[in-house]
Amino acid sequence: MKTRTTIAITAILAVFSAALNTTSAQPASPADISEVTLNNGLHVIVKQAHSWPLVAVGVVVRAGSLYEGDFAPGTARYVAHLLVDSERGANRSLRDVMADKLGAIVQASTFKDSVTVTLTAHKQVIPEALPLLAEGLFGASFDDTQMARARLELRQILRDSEADAVAMISHMLWKMAYGEHPYTNPASGTLESIEQVSSDDVTRFYKRFYVPNNAAIIAVGDVDPQEFFQQVRATFGDYVARDIHWQAPRVSPTQTKPRIQSERYQASLALVGIAWRAPGVADWRDVCALDLIYTLLRPGPGSLLGAKLQPGGEAGSIAINWDVEFVTHKQPGLFQVLVVPTPGHELQARQAVLEVISSLREQPVSAGQLAAAKQELYAEYCFDNESYDEQVATMAFYEAIDSYKRALTYIDQINAVTPQRLQLAAQKYLAPGAYNLAILRPQANHAAEARLP
Amino acid sequence: MRAAAFIALALLADPILAASIHHGSLDNGLGVVIVEDHSTQLVGIHLAVKVSMQQEPAGLRGVRALIQRQIGTQIRSRAASDPALAPLNVSLHRTDAPAMVNLEWDFAEISLCVPASALPDTLKLLAEVVFREGCLGLDTGKNAVLTEQKQVAASGVQEAYYLFRAAMLGGGVDRQMILGDATTVGGISAQQFEAFKSRHYVPVNSTLCLAGAVSAQEGIAQVNQAFGGLPGGKPNNWHPSGPAVDHSQVRVGGGTDVDQAILIVGVAAPSIADPDFPAAFVAHQILGGPRGRLRRDLALIRSLGLTLPERVPGVLPPIRVLPLPIEAQPYIAIWSACNPLQIEKVHHRLATHLRAFIDGGINDQELQAARRQAATDLAIQLHIPQKCAAMINRCQLFSVPPEIVVSLPAAVQKVTSNQVKAMAARWFTHEYVGVQMPQ
Numbered sequence: 001m002k003t004r005t006t007i008a009i010t011a012i013l014a015v016f017s018a019a020l021n022t023t024s025a026q027p028a029s030p031a032d033i034s035e036v037t038l039n040n041g042l043h044v045i046v047k048q049a050h051s052w053p054l055v056a057v058g059v060v061v062r063a064g065s066l067y068e069g070d071f072a073p074g075t076a077r078y079v080a081h082l083l084v085d086s087e088r089g090a091n092r093s094l095r096d097v098m099a100d101k102l103g104a105i106v107q108a109s110t111f112k113d114s115v116t117v118t119l120t121a122h123k124q125v126i127p128e129a130l131p132l133l134a135e136g137l138f139g140a141s142f143d144d145t146q147m148a149r150a151r152l153e154l155r156q157i158l159r160d161s162e163a164d165a166v167a168m169i170s171h172m173l174w175k176m177a178y179g180e181h182p183y184t185n186p187a188s189g190t191l192e193s194i195e196q197v198s199s200d201d202v203t204r205f206y207k208r209f210y211v212p213n214n215a216a217i218i219a220v221g222d223v224d225p226q227e228f229f230q231q232v233r234a235t236f237g238d239y240v241a242r243d244i245h246w247q248a249p250r251v252s253p254t255q256t257k258p259r260i261q262s263e264r265y266q267a268s269l270a271l272v273g274i275a276w277r278a279p280g281v282a283d284w285r286d287v288c289a290l291d292l293i294y295t296l297l298r299p300g301p302g303s304l305l306g307a308k309l310q311p312g313g314e315a316g317s318i319a320i321n322w323d324v325e326f327v328t329h330k331q332p333g334l335f336q337v338l339v340v341p342t343p344g345h346e347l348q349a350r351q352a353v354l355e356v357i358s359s360l361r362e363q364p365v366s367a368g369q370l371a372a373a374k375q376e377l378y379a380e381y382c383f384d385n386e387s388y389d390e391q392v393a394t395m396a397f398y399e400a401i402d403s404y405k406r407a408l409t410y411i412d413q414i415n416a417v418t419p420q421r422l423q424l425a426a427q428k429y430l431a432p433g434a435y436n437l438a439i440l441r442p443q444a445n446h447a448a449e450a451r452l453p
Numbered sequence: 454m455r456a457a458a459f460i461a462l463a464l465l466a467d468p469i470l471a472a473s474i475h476h477g478s479l480d481n482g483l484g485v486v487i488v489e490d491h492s493t494q495l496v497g498i499h500l501a502v503k504v505s506m507q508q509e510p511a512g513l514r515g516v517r518a519l520i521q522r523q524i525g526t527q528i529r530s531r532a533a534s535d536p537a538l539a540p541l542n543v544s545l546h547r548t549d550a551p552a553m554v555n556l557e558w559d560f561a562e563i564s565l566c567v568p569a570s571a572l573p574d575t576l577k578l579l580a581e582v583v584f585r586e587g588c589l590g591l592d593t594g595k596n597a598v599l600t601e602q603k604q605v606a607a608s609g610v611q612e613a614y615y616l617f618r619a620a621m622l623g624g625g626v627d628r629q630m631i632l633g634d635a636t637t638v639g640g641i642s643a644q645q646f647e648a649f650k651s652r653h654y655v656p657v658n659s660t661l662c663l664a665g666a667v668s669a670q671e672g673i674a675q676v677n678q679a680f681g682g683l684p685g686g687k688p689n690n691w692h693p694s695g696p697a698v699d700h701s702q703v704r705v706g707g708g709t710d711v712d713q714a715i716l717i718v719g720v721a722a723p724s725i726a727d728p729d730f731p732a733a734f735v736a737h738q739i740l741g742g743p744r745g746r747l748r749r750d751l752a753l754i755r756s757l758g759l760t761l762p763e764r765v766p767g768v769l770p771p772i773r774v775l776p777l778p779i780e781a782q783p784y785i786a787i788w789s790a791c792n793p794l795q796i797e798k799v800h801h802r803l804a805t806h807l808r809a810f811i812d813g814g815i816n817d818q819e820l821q822a823a824r825r826q827a828a829t830d831l832a833i834q835l836h837i838p839q840k841c842a843a844m845i846n847r848c849q850l851f852s853v854p855p856e857i858v859v860s861l862p863a864a865v866q867k868v869t870s871n872q873v874k875a876m877a878a879r880w881f882t883h884e885y886v887g888v889q890m891p892q
Contacts, residue, residue, distance in 0.1 A: 049492035053862050054832035100744050103825030105833075122828040122862065220492075221836075301533050301542065372539060379540035382494045382568045383547055387837050391493075 030408055034225035040241040041213025044232050045395060045404055046225040049388065055126050055221035056388035058118035059137055060396035063209035064111045065185040066330060069249050072196040073182075074189030075205045078150065080115045081157075082142055082202065083210075084108040086150040094136040102129055107389065112187045113330050114400030120389045123222045130235040138210055138239040147199050158191045165271050169438050170325070170336060173275040176259045176436040177334055179252050213241040216399045220388040251332055255434045262439040269320065269340050271440040274353050276430050278326060278335040281402045287328050288413045289425035290335060293360060295373040295380075297337065298324040302372055304360075308352040309339065318345040318352060330401040335429065350437065357435075360426040364419035377414055474845075474855045475669040479677065481685035482657030486845055486855050487672040488664035490838070496572050496665035497838030498565040499846040500579055503660075503691035504653040505559045506631060515598060515633015516641055516649050521561055522594045525554040527582040528563070538578060540571035551839060556631060558618075559693040559780065560850055561654075566839035569666040576679035583654055584683050588643040595638055602632045609711030609889045610788065614775075616704035617717035617887030621784060623698045655686025662846035665838035693851065695782025697721035701883045707892040714793040715889040717775070718803040719786025720881040725779055726853040731864040732876035734777060734831075736810050737785055738823035739873075741774025745823075746806060747787065753802045757791040772803075779847040784885070793890055804884055810877035815870040827865040835859065 035045045065076050084094050084106065091097070094117075098104040104121035117137060119129055142150075167186060174184040185193070217236065219228055255277060265271075279286040297305045299322065310317035322339040337357075341349035365373075385391045398406035476486040509516055532542040544550060544566050555562050563583065567575045605611045615630065632638070661680070663672045722737075723729035740746050747753065757771055772789045785807070791799045834840045835858075845855045 051490040051492050052832050052836040054829070054836050096744075099826070100822055101825075103822060103827070103829045105829065120829065120833065122825060122832055122866075124828075124866070125825060300546070301539075372536060375539050376543055379543040379568055379571070382540075383544060383566070386493055386495055386566075386839075387833070388492070 030405070033404075033408070034229075036229050038212065038233060038237055040237060040239055041211075042232070042236050042239075043216035043399070044229055045216060045218045045399070046223060046228050047218075047220045047391065047395075048223065048225065049220060050222050053123045053222050054120065054388060055123045055219060055223050056118055056120045056392045057126065057129065057133065057217065057219045058116055058389070058392035058396045059133060059215060059217050060114050060116045060400050061137070061210055061215040062113065062400055063115050063205070063214070064113045064400070065187045066113050066182050066249070067205075067209055067246060068182045068185055071201045071205050072193065072198065073185035074193030075197050075201045076115060077110045077187065077189035078154065078194060078197045079202055079206050079210075080108055080110045080117075081154055082146065082150045083137055083140055083206075084117055086146060086153060094132065097132060097136075098129065101132075104129055105389075109393075110187050110189075111397075111400070112183050112327075114396070116393060116396045116400075118389050118392050118396075120387075126223065126228075127231055130231050134235040134239070137215075138212065138236065140206065140210075142199075142202060142206075144199060147202060151194060151197075154189065154194050155191065158189060158194060165265060165267060165440055166338065168265065169271055169273040169338065169440055172261060172263070172438040173273050173336055173436050174334060176261055176438060177255065177275060177277050181249055181251060181331075183329065183331065183333070208242075208244055208246075211242045211244065212236060212239045214244050216396070216404070218392050218395050218399065218404065220391045220395075248331060255436075257433050258435050258437060260437045260439075262441060264443050265440045267440070267442050269343065270346050270442060272339045272341060272346060272350055272353075273336055273436075273438040274339075274350065275334050275336040275436045275438075276434055278333045278429055279425075280329050280332045281398075281406070284406070284413065285417075285421070286425050286428065288410075289417050289422045290326055290429065291328075291377065291414065292370065292373050292417055292422055293426060293430075294324050294326045294335070295377045296360075296365065296369065297356065300376065302369065304356050304369075305337070305353065308356055309349060318342050318348045328401065346439070346441075354432075354435070357426070357430045358432065360423065361430060361432075364423045367419060370417070370419055370422065374414055374417075378411055381411060473669065474859065475673070476849070476855060479656065479681055481681070481683055482655075482688075483676075483680050483683075483685075484660035484849055485673070485676055486660070486662040486849055487667065487669050487676075488662065488841055488845060488855070488859075489666075489668055489672075490664065490836075490841075491666050492836070493838060494568050494666050495566055495838045496569050496663055496667050497840065497842035498563075498567070498572075498575060498579065499662045499664075499839075499842035500563045500583060501660050501846050501850045502561045502583070502654050503559075503658045503689065503850060504561055505691060505693060507692065507694075508653060508689060509633070509649075512637060513633075513641060513645060513649060515602075515638035516646060517556055517561055518598045518601070518632045519591070519594045519638065519641060519646060520650050520654065521554045521556045522597050523586075523589060524563060524582050526594070527586065527589065528553065528565075528578065531578055531582075535574075537574045538571070540567050541565065541575050541578070551843070557780070558631060560847075562843070562847070564839060564843050566665075566842075572663070572667060573675050573678065576675055580679045580683060583659075584656065584680070588646040588650075591641075591643050591646060595641070598632055598638050599635055602630065602635060602638070605630065605632060607708075609708055609713075609715040612706055612708055613715040613717050613788070613887045613889040615887070616706050616889065617719060617786060617885055620702040620704040620887055621697045621719065621721065621885040622694055622782065623702075652686075653689050656680060656683050657685040657687065658689050658691065660846055660849045662842040662849065664842035664845065693781035695780075697782055697784075697883065697885070699883065701885065703886040703888065705888045705890060707890045709892050711889055711891045713790045714796050714891065716789050716791060716796060716799060716803070717786050717887045718789075718800060718807065719775070719784045719885050720807050720883065721885075722777060722783040722785045722880055723876065724781060724783055724851065724853075725848055725861075726851065726857065729872075729876040729879065731861065732868050732872040733783075733785065733880070734827050734861070734865050735820070735823050735868045736873050736877065737774060737777045738827045738830075739810075739815060739819060740785065740787070740806060742823060742826050745774070746809075747772050747774065750802070750806070753799070753806075756795055756798050756802060757789065779844065779851070781851055785881075786885075796888065796890075800886065807881055807884065810873060811881055813870060813874040815873060817870075820868075820870050820873075824866050824868055828862045831862040831865065835862070
């Protein structure tokens with residue numbers, strides 16, 4: 001599952017936003033898909049949908065923060081920004097050119113495993129868009145002026161998101177769980193990390209990873225697959241394949257003892273994060289089981305955590321809000337529970353989370369609970385693949401970490417999870433001694449909580 | 454449902470399109486459109502009721518707002534408590550979900566979206582809360598509407614919009630607050646609520662659209678199951694607002710809650726049923742699109758006389774073109790905040806932008822970009838089930854056939870600069886202005 005959680009915390013009040021879970025929709029059945037791999041290794045995938053004269057085309061490059069091992073943290077984001085958003089010399093950015101010339105909407109996202117650039121446009125402009133996309137992503141070069149401008153732009157963007165307490169605690173949890181693994185680098189970069197990225201980092205990273213054999217192009221919409229393959233061959237086919245010389249970073253040994261860390265920050269409410277190391281995509285059945293645990297815990301009418309944290313609704317609760325995050329990665333990831341405790345109830349909130357996790361380990365959930373979670377996950381899955389660009393994003397997400405085909409069978413795998421399988425996954429990954437506890441406490445804190453470990 | 458009343462439309466404008474459209478009505482008069490599109494597993498549901506502000510008697514101003522509030526509350530609470538409606542509950546909690554209930558001067562609407570498997574239960578819920586239910590929790594509803602009234606009254610932009618609308622449509626109830634006022638809403642009884650609801654919220658005054666992963670056959674059967682047994686009710690002699698008055702008008706108001714002047718300058722625009730509409734849609738893009746004329750008019754930004762942080766004009770521009778509405782009398786209107794001392798200058802520049810279309814002067818590059826942007830925007834709207842259902846059903850409300858709506862992406866691509874000029878000469882002759890000044 002891919003999830004995104006947004007929790008905005010201001011200096012005055014901490015507020016959890018609703019979970020925004022972009023789980024994979026089964027955007028197509030295998031019969032709807034056509035695919036080909038070009039001689040240079042570029043994988044081309046097409047899902048036809050002819051209802052409306054619209055096409056979404058996404059290029060996914062395996063060049064997220066996972067690949068920053070030999071580079072400064074933040075390089076992946078820096079390169080993606082240069083390619084899509086930054087002006088290049090006298091020319092406008094790729095995003096602006098696409099909008100001005102073609103009326104196309106361009107979205108670019110940097111994740112831990114990949115960078116995805118998606119354009120959505122009327123079908124008639126796709127033949128004009130493909131050469132721009134190919135040249136923009138695989139034929140780029142940067143001079144010092146462009147790099148300096150990009151740094152200024154990124155500083156401004158990152159300054160705007162500086163006070164994100166969720167990003168802060170999530171970063172703490174990743175570091176505690178995985179030490180120096182590149183997954184601990186925030187995919188979006190930070191104000192500090194961007195300053196460390198050199199021109200050499202940018203050029204080397206780009207040349208190494210932005211090659212056709214390390215990428216895929218995915219189209220959903222009103223296209224004829226054979227015509228599209230031909231257009232892609234003509235526009236992307238001349239870019240040369242190169243070995244990227246990348247080896248998966250080593251993951252530190254399994255955690256056996258809890259790790260605890262606390263920091264002070266500028267806010268009026270505390271934020272508590274508890275996280276366990278979680279399966280990567282290779283352990284697909286476990287991923288699906290943990291996706292259901294995620295669904296059972298997150299805010300909602302039947303939330304198991306809700307019953308503990310807010311037993312009588314908001315009145316008399318021990319938490320103002322909470323959320324859960326679990327994103328499937330190429331390598332092992334992180335299962336995070338984040339809680340904003342009611343002032344004076346930090347310890348109870350922490351205990352409540354651990355008790356709920358413990359109950360998942362000790363006994364299987366009821367068939368009714370599991371069926372409700374599956375139904376909820378299915379609905380999410382449908383909504384997250386509502387539009388063509390979302391369907392591209394889902395297939396691109398899985399293609400980056402394994403194969404787009406994961407997106408097509410996801411719900412079948414979810415439906416195959418039994419209460420016993422879910423319990424086994426809880427026992428395997430959410431072990432009592434293997435959690436990481438991070439706490440952000442306000443500068444002026446409740447005296448008793450200031451002494452808590 | 455009268456099967457014979459259903460027409461399957463071949464989409465002549467673009468023969469490649471695979472979305473098939475069926476429309477007709479149930480025996481009880483409920484208008485139904487089904488747009489079949491299996492590119493997702495979702496179905497967008499849009500129900501519109503022809504009940505305008507003009508139909509609220511003087512003592513019941515705001516009763517529609519109370520009814521809408523109740524419908525919204527009931528849908529939310531049942532979705533949260535009924536396991537069969539869990540998929541709807543997921544939809545209602547999405548952060549990017551469009552508003553579920555909405556009230557316009559001319560109509561009331563409910564917009565939902567669910568996976569196809571949850572469609573039968575969701576349609577039953579809709580039939581129940583919109584057409585069957587009496588008055589529930591009136592006092593809670595009143596408190597909510599009164600709170601909303603205060604919020605709207607404190608919004609300079611909203612006030613300026615009311616003034617602009619009054620300038621365009623003249624006097625009458627159209628210039629009043631859509632939520633009614635505190636006195637009338639406070640005085641509405643449960644009996645009055647129920648009498649109004651049972652008079653106007655009936656199938657014969659309503660239209661329904663399903664768009665997405667549902668076949669015509671399944672959709673018709675499910676709609677019949679949920680709505681077919683309802684009495685049709687009596688037509689309520691509905692007349693939408695408009696047309697625009699035949700002279701330019703300025704309406705000025707004042708408020709203590711605004712620091713800057715809020716100005717809305719606009720012209721009447723052709724309705725979606727009018728052959729001039731594609732040209733108006735392109736003009737709207739030329740003016741207000743992401744690279745439109747207003748964004749490029751730096752002199753206009755400077756003339757506002759506002760002290761703005763460096764990034765604000767780019768991120769949150771103090772000048773915006775309002776969306777082109779699907780109404781009987783649409784408009785193209787520009788909203789701006791400015792220093793009160795600069796209001797004449799700003800008004801002049803905004804009006805100049807609107808009048809410029811009458812003189813023509815659209816270059817090929819600008820026209821091409823606007824046409825492409827317009828075609829993409831329309832296709833994006835149509836391919837998302839919930840937005841598609843809303844767009845097509847709003848048009849159905851104003852008797853615009855769905856085939857006109859679905860052919861718009863193709864139609865805007867063919868618009869010429871001469872057509873834009875001719876459209877402007879026909880429609881942009883009078884200027885309507887609403888101004889909210891600080892006091």
